[in-house]
Amino acid sequence: MxxxxxxxxxxxxxxxxxxxxxxxxxxxxxxxxxxxxxxxxxxxxMCAVQEAEARLASAAASKSYRALSGNMAFNEGISAFLLGADTETLGRQCTIQTVGGTGALRVLADFIALVSPDATMWNTNPGYVNHRPIMTAAGLQVKSFRWQENDTGLDIEAAFADLDEARKGDVVILHGCCHNPTGVDPSLEQWRRIAAFCKDKGLTPMVDMAYQGFGDGVEEDAAGLRLLAGALDTLLVAASCSKNMGLYCERTGAAMVIAPDSKPLSNIRATLERIARASYSMPPEHGAAIAAALFENPRAxxxxxxxxxxxxxxxxxxxxxxxxxxxxxxxxxxxxxxxxxxxxxxxxxxxxxxxxxxxxxxxxxxxxxxxxxxxxxxxxxxxxxxxxxxxxxxxxxxx
Ligand SMILES: Cc1ncc(COP(=O)(O)O)c(C=O)c1O
Incomplete structure (x- = not known):
């Protein structure tokens, strides 16, 4: 062999x-x-993480298996952190805890491969080094579009010119904020244009949110994602707590699917859980329990x-x-x-x-x-x- x-x-x-x-x-x-x-x-x-860990240790809860969707308090906390606490979108999304942001990307890639195997994934060029390998490993085809700067910021015309080739049903991978590796983010007006472009062409954005809080602030950094969620029926989100909670090695992340309404949510959850079950079964609890505590009491x-x-x-x-x-x-x-x-x-x-x-x-x-x-x-x-x-x-x- x-x-x-x-x-x-x-x-x-x-x-x-x-x-x-x-x-x-x-x-x-x-x-x-x-x-x-x-x-x-x-x-x-982080001190807030240390305090949450100390509380968890003294509570000494059971290490028995948890749910396939992971820690539900974490899922609720991260959904509101990403989308805003008071938005109709929360009622038409399904979130599962994943093994870091990478796990979220892979679960979503497997989800796309299942429901839309002919979709092409559009990746920024330059882009995050692991996007293409993850999508390819799930059996998806990947093409790229330019993500470059002009004198004032993102050259969105270059991006649109390349994405013009995308077909209805394709998926566009976007970085929610703090684009890795360029640091070049769309302005709010450009996010509006991206939303209109995707709607017009029938493209589904997949937003990778790995650095919320490292750009202009936690709310400001989520503005593009929230704008897309408000404008589009369907959206995929991969989120990571590695950087903004410093939970790197705890492998704490979330995969979210936003649907046109609440009807398909239980089927989406069952599908995401099946994908997870065939891979790692259940995500690790420790980081998610810490993150859930931070979402519940976020001030520190x-x-x-x-x-x-x-x-x-x-x-x-x-x-x-x-x-x-x-x-x-x-x-x-x-x-x-x-x-x-x-x-x-x-x-x-x-x-x-x-x-x-x-x-x-x-x-x-x-x-x-x-x-x-x-x-x-x-x-x-x-x-x-x-x-x-x-x-x-x-x-x-x-x-
Ligand atoms: C854009 C982007 N997405 C996803 C990830 C993966 O995050 P995690 O370490 O939580 O798997 C990273 C990590 O560097 C990243 O930069």
Whole structure:
């Protein structure tokens, strides 16, 4: 059997992480790993999470099997967090807890493969590295559409020009906020146009919400999703609590299907549960129980999330200022208006290799950097290194 095993290339991201660990330079900068770091370089467990965990531990509830849909208090909490607490949409949606945002994407991909196997999935280019593999693994066909910037923000005409080829019944994968890897989000007016475009062409959006609270705020970041939900009959949503609750390794997420009305909901739930049952059966309880507690009593958690959000926005401002001081081309100022943890540097893979080898700055070969991984005392050095690479200056001349 194993003789037929094809060679699987190791994930390039993990290869970069490994070489960062082995790099002996004290001033190396890790902008690869997609986690939030505080100003001291830690990925902290939020205090609100620690308190919820302490309460859960003292309650010592049974570890018996839970429902196939997961923790129902969590499902209710995350639905209201995503859609708003007071919206008619809550009455025509079905949500199940999943194994992180990735699990949500896979459950929804399997759902689409079941109900609409000929649908083409439209993926942003550039896009999140795992969208295409997840959709392909579910047997779906994937095509891409441009997700690029012009002088003011998202170049929506380029996106529409590519999506013009989409057929009725196709699915468009959209990032709810903080697009990974570009940080380029639609304006509210552009969300309106996306909703009208999808309605007109009979396309179903699938919104991936992995960073709610890291852009402009938890409500603001959900505005595009809520607009789509109000305008369209059918919508799919994959959500993650990895970043905004710092629950990365607890694998806490949700898959939501919004239907035209409440009639098909029990059948949708049974279908989603069947998909989950054939894969992992039930999602892990611990992270969802913590998240449910945070949704129920959100004040402390939201205050901590706001501190993280402000730190990332502040790093963007500081990096923009440092780049200006070092004489970087004006296009780098787009980093300041982009949103969330990631941005895509306008550098080629050769320049990214130089950044890594000569300056100890680790980003992905495509140019993606994790802004939320940058520490305050690294901002100026990063700006200098970027400008040196652009000007083709060697490291010795910088020191
Ligand atoms: C756009 C996007 N979707 C989904 C995920 C996966 O989230 P999770 O870690 O909860 O599986 C990520 C994680 O980086 C992401 O960036």
């Amino acid at each position: 194993l003789a037929a095993l094809p060679i699987a290339e190791p994930d390039p991201l993990w290869a970069l992480i490994r070489s960062f660990r082995h790099d002996r330079r004290a001033d190396k900068i890790d902008l690869v790993v997609g986690v939030y770091r505080d100003a001291s370089g830690e990925t902290p467990v 958690w939201l205050a901590e999330l706001e501190i993280s959000r402000r730190r990332v926005a502040g790093i963007r401002r500081d990096l923009g200022a440092a780049l200006r001081e070092h004489g970087a081309p004006a296009k780098f100022q787009a980093l300041c208006r982009q949103k969330g943890m990631f941005s895509l540097l306008p550098l080629d893979s050769h320049q990214m290799t130089r950044l890594r080898e000569e300056f100890g700055v680790y980003g992905t070969a495509s140019g993606r950097i994790n802004i939320a991984g940058l520490l305050p005392d690294q901002v100026d050095r990063l700006a200098a290194a970027l400008c040196a690479v652009l000007r083709n200056v060697a490291v010795a001349n910088l020191r």
